[in-house]
Amino acid sequence: MKISILTDNNPGGNTGAEHGLSYFIEHEGTKILFDTGQSDLFLQNASIIGINLEERDLIILSHGHFDHGNGLPHLPGGKLICHPGCFVKRYRTIDHTFIGLKNSRDEIAQKFDLTTSKAPLRVNDTILFLGEIPRITDFESQQTSFSFEDGSPDFMADDSAVALQTEKGLFVITGCGHAGVVNTLEHARNVTGEQKIFGIMGGFHLKKRDQQTIETIHYLKENRVEHIIPSHCTALPALVAFAESCQIQTVKTGDNLSF
Numbered sequence: 001m002k003i004s005i006l007t008d009n010n011p012g013g014n015t016g017a018e019h020g021l022s023y024f025i026e027h028e029g030t031k032i033l034f035d036t037g038q039s040d041l042f043l044q045n046a047s048i049i050g051i052n053l054e055e056r057d058l059i060i061l062s063h064g065h066f067d068h069g070n071g072l073p074h075l076p077g078g079k080l081i082c083h084p085g086c087f088v089k090r091y092r093t094i095d096h097t098f099i100g101l102k103n104s105r106d107e108i109a110q111k112f113d114l115t116t117s118k119a120p121l122r123v124n125d126t127i128l129f130l131g132e133i134p135r136i137t138d139f140e141s142q143q144t145s146f147s148f149e150d151g152s153p154d155f156m157a158d159d160s161a162v163a164l165q166t167e168k169g170l171f172v173i174t175g176c177g178h179a180g181v182v183n184t185l186e187h188a189r190n191v192t193g194e195q196k197i198f199g200i201m202g203g204f205h206l207k208k209r210d211q212q213t214i215e216t217i218h219y220l221k222e223n224r225v226e227h228i229i230p231s232h233c234t235a236l237p238a239l240v241a242f243a244e245s246c247q248i249q250t251v252k253t254g255d256n257l258s259f
Helices: 041-049 105-111 181-192 211-222 236-245
Strands: 002-007 022-027 030-034 058-060 078-082 090-092 112-116 121-124 127-129 146-148 161-166 169-174 197-203 227-231 256-258
Touching (some): 002 041, 030 121, 105 112, 127 181
Parallel strands (some): 030 058, 078 112, 197 227
Antiparallel strands (some): 002 022, 161 169
16 A cells, blocks of 8 residues: 655645645555645646556545645546535635635536445445545534535535555545544444554544544544554644654655555
């Protein structure tokens, strides 16, 4: 398994950064472009580090926020998997700034071979798109700073992730983790039947040293997760809490991680 960081908030030595996320995942012969950031930066960085995105087998979009999917128009097409809720109009509640995708479902479907699914969807024997993640914990996804066009709260029901099955257990990759890291991992366990968690990587959407952060750390330690790699939307106070409690790894654009 190899994961290359094409877009993240932190720049590498010769690769640029933006507020966004894009990973290139290679696992058991399958190559996946996971999210595309908010611009064509993922293409530029891929070229710099020698990743040929034309070799991808498919694209997976974690959820319908601009910083994860607005890079899509810079691609010529291809197979794309996401939750059907990715294309709703959504806003920041505080100032009504539009934060959804700039392209509609119809526009995306005209260019891409689009598959949408709320249910978990198998890519192959070892890769699973998790679909809609149930919110089962009492400390995650309890509040939201996002709204739909009519002003009602948007809890990002389309937020999903990818589960890679390995000999050492599940390795789960999130885009932003709006559903909650624990909810996401428990869902991955339930749908795969695999209880061992080898790693968790991506945006954790944790901003403070609060109950959600502490409960998440406790869960990961209790389950002896070997690789904990928070990035993108994981804020400094939460990162400090993680670093004080367990061994973590941070990433920057251009990094290539092998497991």
